[in-house]
Amino acid sequence: MSLALDDRDRACLDGEHGPAMRLAMRLVLKAAGILGARELIPVSFAHIDACFYSGEAHVDFAQYLLDHGAKLSIPAWTNNGVVSLTDPDIRPETSDPQMVKGARKLMQLYEKLGCRPVWTCAPYQLPGGPQFGDQIVAGESNAVSFYNAVIGARTNKYGDYLDVACALIGKAPYAGLHRDEGRRGRLLIRTEAVPDDWKAENIFYHLLGHHVGKLSGQAIPVITGLPPQETADSLKALAAAAASAGGVEMWHAVGVTPEAATKDDAFQGHAPERVFEVTPHSLAQARRDLTSAKDGPLDMVALGTPHFSLTEFERLVPLVTGRKAKPGLALYVSTSRHIRDEAAKRGWIAELEAFGATVIADTCTYYSPAVRQCRGRIMTNAAKWAYYAPGMLGVEVCFGSLSECVESAVRGEVWRDPQLWANGL
């Protein structure tokens, strides 16, 4: 099977644009070959994950590109780094000097390459990003899930190096979720049996996302029974939790997400392969899955996975105003530098700092060296954080709602909202 290449593709492959562009073209063609794609399609945006340090090979790759004439063809925004470039004290050199040095160097190399240094896992919360129907490239699992499902932009889950290669060439293999038929729903997940008042709570979407991820694996689920959403925050929670618990890259919520005006649209006229009914019991099970510790004294609270949005700050600030977290307890809120600046303009960062919170930008608390030393019992309102932290940080996690997290931070021990849990969740 041969793949159609245009003159520029061929020139890149022949090395006429330098060794970096030749390597990029070879990577794109290798992926196309494995996917069985017959053509490459233009992409208009990339969210780069290869700027996340995982060893010196990552640094060598970026340096090779810079030294050998690499040029981006499309806007490319950066995912979180391992360290924060804006906050020197969030990158303590003593914790793992080689990793911190390598991570910082890698981030600087991608800036030099021309990437827009947004350093966020939630690039869709920034203005000027992809729109419905755009063909794009993303690798961060929650961003892939959100762009596909909530925005209706089209991307496969791109691994490191291939993401950069596509951004350099400006094209991607036309396969999988880039194609109409690749976006067809397969599983029907009904939430009609869940009480409506639960669906008004943000925590419901974290739990539902976790449950949907477990049910779906990599198949495309279609969720019915969800109400219209005022903000994207709950859909972000669902997108992230389904991606981390199951590898979901695309999903539909009928009447809510843009490719699912009707159930028939979501299934593209086919019948579901399997049907699942979500019950209060399955959500309670998801909550147990996400909690590895018994309730008790608390050492830290972690909010903002994926990165906190402006509307989430708006929800958090009234909960902390005039109060103080227990002295010695660390409360981190992770966000992007853009959203942090916006929140600071509104006076919200000062209010959070008065409460005792630290708002960190550019990175995430579940792998940042800033929290590597943190041990003990940690509470979070993020299903994705709760899923990864026990393995990555070796800590015990209690999962709860945003208001439970704040109240627990004040008390210094895990507090459960009797209203929220009274009806069996």
Add this chain to the structure above:
Amino acid sequence: MIRARILHGGEARGRVLALDAPLSFWGAFDPRSGEIIDIHHPQCGSCITGTILMMRETRGSGTAPGGMAEAIRLGTAPSAIILVKPDINLAIGAEVAETLFGKTCPVLAVTAADYAELARHAALAISGDGKITPLQRDSFPD
């Protein structure tokens, strides 16, 4: 002799390490030591360096190409990897490492039936055109 689909080509020889569960090349394996470190993996503690590593599929991680390239750079990678389900990440990592470091690790895909046949052997040789041939184990002492 079995002919494989080449995801990333090259020659290799080595003893077979057939995994009982998929392995992620990021997080579940330490490129500094070549050991499987995921405590949930049935072969946790095994060293994959220099082996013909067989697994039906990988565990997906977007950072896997980095783990693969880093292992090749450090010399802790397998001699070759044989899969059933083709994997882009390992092939991309191998291609990058070959360009940057001049060292590589062939990645091949075979049918489920061929996989079962190959996994019975103690050692295998892989040629540049994707042919896989059994070898005597004595040529590769542990």
